[in-house]
Amino acid sequence: MLFTLLGALLIQAQQNSPRTIAIDESLAAKANLRLGDRVTISARPGGDDFAVMTATRAGYTPGVAAPETVVVGAIVRRGADPSEVARGDFLVRMHLDQLQSVSGYGDRVDRFAIATRPSARIGALVERINRVAFGFRAYRSRDIAVETSRTFQVVSRFHRAIGLITIVASSVFLLCIMVLKVEERRRDIAALRLMGISRWSVVQSIIIEAALVAVLGSMLGVALGWAASLFVNWHYQALYRTPLEFSIVTLPIVAVAVSLSLLLGIGAGVLASLRLVRTPPLVLFGR
Amino acid sequence: MRAALAQASLIRHRARTLLAVLGVAVAAAMLLDMVMLSTGMRESFRELLVSRGFDIRLAPKGTLPFDTDATIPDVAAITSVLRNNADIREISPVLGASIHIPVGNRDVSSAVLGIDPSVQGDYEFLSGRDVTTADAIVANDYLIRQLGARIGDTLAVATGYDPQTRTYTGQRKLVLTGRARFIYGAAEQSASAVRRETLEAMEGQARHDRASLFMIRVRKGADPDRVREWIETYIPSVSAISVATAIAQVDQRLSYFRQLALILGAVSLFVGFLLVTTLVTVSVNERSGEIAVMRAIGVSRTHVVQQIVLEGIAISLAGALIGLGLGLVTARYLNAILSAFPGLPMAIDFFLFQPDAVWIALGLLIASGIGAGIYPAWRAASLPIAESLRREAIA
Amino acid sequence: MIDAAETAGAPAEAPIVLLRDVRRDYALGAERVHALQGVTLTVERGDYVAIVGPSGCGKSTLLNLIGVIDQPTSGTVEIGGKRVDDMSDWEATAFRLYNIGFVFQRFYLMPILSALENVALPMAEAKVPREERRERAAQLLAYVGLSNRERHRPSELSGGEQQRVAIARALANRPTLVLADEPTGELDAHTGAEIIALFQRLNADGTTIVVVTHDEDLASAARRKIHMRDGKVVDGHA
Numbered sequence: 001m002l003f004t005l006l007g008a009l010l011i012q013a014q015q016n017s018p019r020t021i022a023i024d025e026s027l028a029a030k031a032n033l034r035l036g037d038r039v040t041i042s043a044r045p046g047g048d049d050f051a052v053m054t055a056t057r058a059g060y061t062p063g064v065a066a067p068e069t070v071v072v073g074a075i076v077r078r079g080a081d082p083s084e085v086a087r088g089d090f091l092v093r094m095h096l097d098q099l100q101s102v103s104g105y106g107d108r109v110d111r112f113a114i115a116t117r118p119s120a121r122i123g124a125l126v127e128r129i130n131r132v133a134f135g136f137r138a139y140r141s142r143d144i145a146v147e148t149s150r151t152f153q154v155v156s157r158f159h160r161a162i163g164l165i166t167i168v169a170s171s172v173f174l175l176c177i178m179v180l181k182v183e184e185r186r187r188d189i190a191a192l193r194l195m196g197i198s199r200w201s202v203v204q205s206i207i208i209e210a211a212l213v214a215v216l217g218s219m220l221g222v223a224l225g226w227a228a229s230l231f232v233n234w235h236y237q238a239l240y241r242t243p244l245e246f247s248i249v250t251l252p253i254v255a256v257a258v259s260l261s262l263l264l265g266i267g268a269g270v271l272a273s274l275r276l277v278r279t280p281p282l283v284l285f286g287r
Numbered sequence: 288m289r290a291a292l293a294q295a296s297l298i299r300h301r302a303r304t305l306l307a308v309l310g311v312a313v314a315a316a317m318l319l320d321m322v323m324l325s326t327g328m329r330e331s332f333r334e335l336l337v338s339r340g341f342d343i344r345l346a347p348k349g350t351l352p353f354d355t356d357a358t359i360p361d362v363a364a365i366t367s368v369l370r371n372n373a374d375i376r377e378i379s380p381v382l383g384a385s386i387h388i389p390v391g392n393r394d395v396s397s398a399v400l401g402i403d404p405s406v407q408g409d410y411e412f413l414s415g416r417d418v419t420t421a422d423a424i425v426a427n428d429y430l431i432r433q434l435g436a437r438i439g440d441t442l443a444v445a446t447g448y449d450p451q452t453r454t455y456t457g458q459r460k461l462v463l464t465g466r467a468r469f470i471y472g473a474a475e476q477s478a479s480a481v482r483r484e485t486l487e488a489m490e491g492q493a494r495h496d497r498a499s500l501f502m503i504r505v506r507k508g509a510d511p512d513r514v515r516e517w518i519e520t521y522i523p524s525v526s527a528i529s530v531a532t533a534i535a536q537v538d539q540r541l542s543y544f545r546q547l548a549l550i551l552g553a554v555s556l557f558v559g560f561l562l563v564t565t566l567v568t569v570s571v572n573e574r575s576g577e578i579a580v581m582r583a584i585g586v587s588r589t590h591v592v593q594q595i596v597l598e599g600i601a602i603s604l605a606g607a608l609i610g611l612g613l614g615l616v617t618a619r620y621l622n623a624i625l626s627a628f629p630g631l632p633m634a635i636d637f638f639l640f641q642p643d644a645v646w647i648a649l650g651l652l653i654a655s656g657i658g659a660g661i662y663p664a665w666r667a668a669s670l671p672i673a674e675s676l677r678r679e680a681i682a
Numbered sequence: 683m684i685d686a687a688e689t690a691g692a693p694a695e696a697p698i699v700l701l702r703d704v705r706r707d708y709a710l711g712a713e714r715v716h717a718l719q720g721v722t723l724t725v726e727r728g729d730y731v732a733i734v735g736p737s738g739c740g741k742s743t744l745l746n747l748i749g750v751i752d753q754p755t756s757g758t759v760e761i762g763g764k765r766v767d768d769m770s771d772w773e774a775t776a777f778r779l780y781n782i783g784f785v786f787q788r789f790y791l792m793p794i795l796s797a798l799e800n801v802a803l804p805m806a807e808a809k810v811p812r813e814e815r816r817e818r819a820a821q822l823l824a825y826v827g828l829s830n831r832e833r834h835r836p837s838e839l840s841g842g843e844q845q846r847v848a849i850a851r852a853l854a855n856r857p858t859l860v861l862a863d864e865p866t867g868e869l870d871a872h873t874g875a876e877i878i879a880l881f882q883r884l885n886a887d888g889t890t891i892v893v894v895t896h897d898e899d900l901a902s903a904a905r906r907k908i909h910m911r912d913g914k915v916v917d918g919h920a
Contacts, residue, residue: 150629157624162551165617169313173558176310177565183303184569236543275302288799288806295794580790583751584851585779586807588771672751673743676786 020073027090042067065104178268190281210269293597314559315610321552327639339408342511345501358497374509379406380498387448397477401486415465425465430477563659579675595664603656696763699725704757719913732904783852787864804854822850842873
């Protein structure tokens with residue numbers, strides 16, 4: 001009998017002790033919350049009860065949504081969702097029935113998420129559900145994702161456009177600087193030509209020089225880009241408290257950057273040197 | 288004489304000068320775009336917010352207007368409280384919802400605003416008749432095209448729709464009385480407006496005496512921030528957002544673009560600087576003999592530097608002018624990309640042309656041109672004259 | 683026509699140039715070169731001095747010190763009674779502008795300016811009003827026999843003509859002293875003779891001239907020769 005009483009008391013105590021919720025890092029930081037802290041959650045500011053039409057099996061009935069005292073049971077890090085990153089929202093996770101009670105939703109949800117067995121035919125399943133569904137509709141997750149990721153698509157397009165403009169601009173800069181540097185060597189080139197060195201030999205030597213400079217420059221650029229990428233991720237991950245990677249340097253990207261700069265560097269060198277070797281050497285000397 | 292020397296020096300190497308000007312133009316274009324991006328959103332959003340003269344917006348506590356489905360209850364009570372403040376001139380409660388209109392065998396949905404037409408600030412009325420009666424609805428051109436309707440048509444409008452059973456709830460017959468341009472509407476988005484009482488009635492008990500948003504116009508000369516604080520004291524269930532706060536919130540959401548603008552702008556400026564420095568260095572190295580002679584015949588170091596720096600400035604200025612045109616073209620292209628942000632009001636521009644932006648970009652470029660020319664020029668002008676002449680003689 | 687009074691600048695009694703035990707050393711890679719080793723000499727007003735010697739004897743270095751475009755390692759240099767060896771760069775530049783005219787072996791005209799503009803350049807620096815400097819530049823070009831070449835760029839002039847423009851430029855601000863470093867070095871014999879004649883005319887009109895030269899004809903045309911070897915004056919002190 002004693003054990004039964006104790007057992008009943010324990011169950012009662014468990015039922016009375018506050019339930020737990022999970023909050024995200026941003027909220028924990030902003031509201032200065034730690035594990036084990038007690039908080040009151042309510043669907044309305046002020047924490048008072050408020051009247052609602054609660055959904056039940058019988059339909060909507062009038063009721064009251066009351067706040068609930070809960071304990072912070074976990075502090076979580078949000079997933080890497082780019083559309084959430086700059087919004088500054090907080091995330092709270094609680095048991096379904098808790099939220100239904102606190103919000104006055106009653107026996108309602110916004111959506112069901114369904115995980116299927118690996119062998120399931122998703123398309124057929126969606127059709128079957130929609131044939132018998134009443135008051136809701138089923139969609140494949142990836143179809144929803146396309147719709148909700150429009151923000152991300154716009155940002156991606158913008159990045160691509162900026163990337164393209166940057167490449168064009170960099171090409172112009174590279175061309176300018178290479179031409180200027182080759183021009184600087186006009187007297188050397190003139191002296192070589194006067195000595196009897198052929199045009200092609202002169203151009204060849206400049207190509208080799210330009211290629212070496214381009215290779216070294218590309219290597220330095222890749223290193224700088226990689227370091228910048230690390231910094232960008234460190235900065236934005238800390239700022240938005242997200243594991244999302246904002247910048248990734250991949251092998252294809254490195255290959256494109258290096259190839260382009262090699263092409264431009266050598267091309268600019270060739271253009272500039274061809275101009276100079278066609279000019280009479282004495283004119284290059286300024287006579 | 289110095290300006291003439293600088294000009295003649297630039298003309299002497301036309302191809303080189305043109306190339307450098309082109310490079311600076313590209314840098315200038317990027318710099319201008321980034322300056323426009325860093326201020327554009329904020330400015331165009333601010334213009335949008337103040338366009339109808341409403342100074343304060345009230346949203347459910349902790350939210351931004353129309354950020355969530357939450358609504359503010361007790362509209363009548365809140366309105367009565369607000370009327371107690373003599374600084375408040377006009378109050379416009381707005382209820383937002385979605386409507387569905389059957390057309391043939393398809394359903395056309397649209398956002399709808401329940402407003403009071405005498406104090407509304409959400410749309411610019413274009414033609415027809417405003418929603419002066421309970422059964423009137425105005426729509427934007429996009430919705431009218433979707434419906435294939437004309438002014439005067441009667442529409443069966445519902446606030447609820449079950450696609451499975453194809454049943455409508457909250458349905459009512461409304462007459463399309465006018466066309467309007469919805470200021471906060473995104474492009475390719477349906478929008479409409481009815482009287483607030485009409486929408487409340489259609490939505491039923493769940494939305495009775497509720498509003499998504501209040502828009503408030505303060506008396507001329509009153510301080511909106513003081514009014515805002517008063518509201519938050521006396522009506523704790525709402526967040527009162529001034530234009531400045533709203534802009535700050537949006538700024539924070541879109542801070543990524545400002546930071547990007549800052550970084551790319553700085554890089555453009557640096558590259559432009561590098562270009563001018565390289566050109567000036569090359570030019571000066573070629574002329575070390577001439578520079579030594581100028582110093583020998585008594586031209587002061589400062590004047591030599593001035594002449595060389597003038598060349599740098601001339602290139603920067605020419606590049607800046609060309610870059611201005613180029614920058615405006617690329618800004619339009621980039622703005623078109625970002626305007627596709629879902630839900631972004633059509634009136635918002637990310638790249639807003641402002642004369643200030645041009646002056647800032649120009650100023651930065653000229654300063655950069657000066658800075659870029661000074662060091663190589665000073666170095667060249669400071670070389671020992673005898674040494675330079677001897678090297679020239681050997682060369 | 684330039685007359686003697688126009689070219690005079692300093693008090694009559696002090697020598698125009700006075701060097702006392704001047705030394706000039708400079709580093710050449712790891713070595714130390716003693717370009718001048720204790721040179722003492724004077725040049726009087728109205729004098730025409732040629733400094734001669736083998737290559738590397740220090741004659742150009744000596745000229746540079748007199749022209750205040752270099753500073754001695756030790757010793758003193760006076761031009762027109764004024765100490766110049768311890769001047770700041772700014773003071774030295776101003777001094778050169780108003781007191782010294784340079785003529786170089788390679789002419790060193792500004793290729794982007796016309797003959798007239800080249801001659802006017804030192805006057806522009808001296809803030810002479812535009813009209814006045816154009817007029818004087820034209821006079822100087824006429825003096826050197828190039829009044830019909832005012833608008834020509836250096837690339838459109840022969841070597842001799844370029845050197846005459848350079849001489850006119852050297853006279854722009856009525857200097858106390860004209861210094862010439864191998865002025866006939868890049869010219870053929872005939873043209874060189876024209877320049878030599880011009881220098882003689884300048885001197886006859888009262889200009890004090892110091893030339894450094896390998897050219898025997900030019901050296902012979904001078905009133906006084908100073909011989910140098912290994913950084914020292916071996917003959918021709920005054």
